[in-house]
Amino acid sequence: MTGDVAVLGVGMHPWGKWGRSFVEYGVAAARAALADAGLDWRDVGSIVGADTVRGGYPGYVAGATFAKALGWQGARVASVYAACASGAQALATARAQILAGLAEVVLVVGADAAPKGFFRPAGGDRPDDPDWLRFRILGATNPVYFGLYARRRMAIHGDTPDDFACVKVKNAAMGVLNPLARYRDAVTAEQVAASPVVADPLRLLDICATSDGGAAVVLAGLEFARRHGPADPVRIRAVSTVTPRFPNTVLDLPDIATDSAAAVDPPGEPFRRSIARAAYEEAGIGPEDLSLAEVYDLSTALELQWYEDLALCGEGEGAKLLRDGATALGGRIPVNVSGGLASFGEAVPAQAIAQVCELTQQLRGEAGHRQVAGARVGVSANQGLFGHGSAVVVVR
Template sequence: MTRDDVAVLGAGMHPWGKWGHSFVRYGVHAARDALADAGVAWGAVQSVVGADTVRGGYPGHVAGATFARALGWQGARVTSVYAACASGAQAISTARAQILAGLAEVVLVVGADAAPKGFFAPAGGDRPDDPDWLRFRVLGATNPAYFGLYARRRMALYGDTPDDFARVKVKNSAAGAANPYARYRTPVGAPEVAASPVVADPLRLLDICATSDGAAALVLSSMDFARRHGSPDPVRIRAVSTATPHYPRTVLDLPDIATDSAAAVPAAATGFRAAIARDAYEEAGVGPEDLSLAEVYDLSTALELEWYEDLGLCGAGEGAKLLRDGVTALGGRLPVNTSGGLASFGEAVPAQAIAQVCELTWQLRGCAGERQVPDARVGVTANQGLFGHGSAVVAVR
């Protein structure tokens, strides 16, 4: 145990799907499940941190207060956090900081979304200061187009093939079939991926995650509270990285741009996504060799292979081989996305990074059922949100 550990006393989720209800309903469900799992009464919670959903109107912009009100005002401090796809991890980071600063002993973290069908359009209409609006309207680069460019880049640099991308979907669908919270619980074969419509060449429909309704919640506490509460050896969060890029290496690992402004900024030692993982490893005092499992943000099948390399599970261009060798599948040496990932859940933006930590919690407790990784001791999550929001969480047991 380190002085920077916080305990995960409870984890709860609302099943992913398209249910047609308010995000508040999903979040309250997940929160109550997490409180019940922790054995903590709602009145004992001293702080609520909500991950925001900008598509939920004003209640979504003040998610901490929205969930506190829905659960019943009881005086807890409230905080609302937005960081695009990294919102859930930023909410966890905020809760952890409050606990380590002594501002609260017990914090409830909640993220929930009721996502629209299809492409995520920028919220609020035309917004020329919004990177989503700019790439959608000026470049025509919707998310699937963006993912397709990444996939083509891997094919050009490393020789990856559409069959390699399909293997990611096959692997994750097998894990999702064993997860009661997953939206898609039917295993998928490579022929089904190949037969699905092309969305953004070379990616097909089954290579790209859906949009979903869903929610996840955690009850975090100080280690002292956990011991007093009768949990002497809980799952612990040891590190939370919330890294940003080094200019000009904002997304792709391109050579430095030869301009006066760029020359004044030291070049990054690693690319953005790799820096997200590196910062978490350094804070936690672990490395890729210590991991039992990882949960990564598989917005597309090709992007999962990028994460293998950025997490240091293998060298650049070796992600497809790691997959082909079965290393990242259930039963492999280092399973990735034992939950089934976004391939099985779909994306509920403010909930997903919290859901990743729920999966680590259940795995490290040894209660993940058919998905269980034997003797799991250390897990990492990773995702990347728009506008330079990177996040990774290291959990240990």
């Protein structure tokens, strides 16, 4: 039995700071995805919402919230929360429903109205949550964590702030070409270097913003797609939603430690590499088969890390891959041709879905001036709260 499901429609609400409800963004994205699929809301047998806990009660039950907003028509409903991996886990839920025969057509929606500044942990004190412990015990908000990670790359691999700036320059150039992006201005390395330091060595333009936005995908079984859609639809072939491997419940120290003798040897591969490996194995592909990738560039240094964790290059070779132009449009393996979070900012439950929207457009040949020539296979990657990770393989 094939694990493929067809992507019949994709839709997004532009990213920005619009000051309205996440429901409005999600409904706009859902309607755009349904129109793209040539289907009516009444054709949908199930709706899966990626949750936004900052949206209050409606955000905690996003699937039901979107079903109500679109108009109750009896669809099955589910809601999924995994922070930055919420969208991918919503896609996994929808795919499972289709493969189990519970629904022929499933609508997946994620949207957010993000606050300005640092995200606060939702739900009060969480002393059993590794991220809460990082915030409270170390005072390491996300930008601090990104800065520590960047310092680690500098110490171990010899990366420089100039290398990090090149990531922003590349992604901003792609954002110029994307009408849905929030930031659509080209950026120079000099502008990155002149922006304020946030968490040394990272500057303001090295770190993504928080945004409002929404994204939606219409999935269907292959038989339904053959009857109602294109003869050769874009398909989701794998969804990886793995957790770290570690012999106890402490933080996954090898991922953030230095290479000193005090570092603990991991029991296996680092977490993000296990995310990619699980996706590749399920899809029956390797990194050499990829046409492009959309990765979770919360900071410029983290994008370089994803190059290595997705096995696009060897360990410590991320900056060289970037400098050689391999990850730019026209390169061997373009990364974040959407503009990435550098151009969009974080609308948390929507971003993994938005990545699949971009991959779908690329594989259809509908990405306009940012089109990757001959794109046939794409992968997305995210890391979420409390050990969630995700990767999605999309094929044509």
